[in-house]
Amino acid sequence: MPNFGFFINFGSLYDNFDSFKCVVVNPVLRIHDFVYSDFSPYFSINIRKITLSGCGFPWDYMGLIGELPNLQVLKLRRHAFRGEMCDVLPFMFLRLRFLLLEDLDVECWIADDSCFPQLELLIIRHCYKLKMIDPTLVEASTLGILEVDNCSVDTEDWAREMEKSKNDGQFRVQIHSSRNGNNNNKP
Numbered sequence: 001m002p003n004f005g006f007f008i009n010f011g012s013l014y015d016n017f018d019s020f021k022c023v024v025v026n027p028v029l030r031i032h033d034f035v036y037s038d039f040s041p042y043f044s045i046n047i048r049k050i051t052l053s054g055c056g057f058p059w060d061y062m063g064l065i066g067e068l069p070n071l072q073v074l075k076l077r078r079h080a081f082r083g084e085m086c087d088v089l090p091f092m093f094l095r096l097r098f099l100l101l102e103d104l105d106v107e108c109w110i111a112d113d114s115c116f117p118q119l120e121l122l123i124i125r126h127c128y129k130l131k132m133i134d135p136t137l138v139e140a141s142t143l144g145i146l147e148v149d150n151c152s153v154d155t156e157d158w159a160r161e162m163e164k165s166k167n168d169g170q171f172r173v174q175i176h177s178s179r180n181g182n183n184n185n186k187p
Contacts, residue, residue, distance in 0.1 A: 018070075020047055023077075024054030049073040052080035059086040059106070066092030066115070075100040084129075090114045101127055108132045118142055124159075125149040138162040138171075149176045 088111035
């Protein structure tokens with residue numbers, strides 16, 4: 001059974017660190033193997049960059065990260081979080097500029113227009129199950145680049161729709177798909 005207990009004291013031990021990376025290699029991702037009720041991760045308020053991979057946290061823990069006042073870069077890779085739906089609470093990720101969602105099993109991403117107000121770059125990679133993304137993620141932010149790489153058709157269609165709706169000359173969409181040799185790179 002995985003033990004992520006080291007997260008409990010992380011914030012107090014490393015208050016001066018500005019970045020944190022946790023990679024769990026070869027995780028056995030059976031949801032019943034993970035026990036979350038014994039702890040919740042704690043990060044220093046000074047953290048500016050977090051990369052998580054293979055942790056298998058429930059999406060409820062996103063609120064702990066979203067409240068960090070100085071967080072600018074968040075990379076969620078290879079089952080960093082598990083579950084079908086991520087519902088980002090209001091007024092989260094207020095300084096985040098870069099968000100990477102890679103190889104996650106999320107199907108629905110919901111956020112209201114108070115979230116991600118400074119987001120500049122959003123990369124969604126290998127999220128094959130992702131079907132629905134809240135359009136406010138693009139509309140309410142300073143997003144300049146949206147990159148979708150080998151995701152579901154629904155995600156690709158969403159990206160194209162966001163490009164049409166935002167149409168302000170400052171927004172660029174890049175879609176890469178290995179499906180049928182499709183590589184739709186939009187300048």
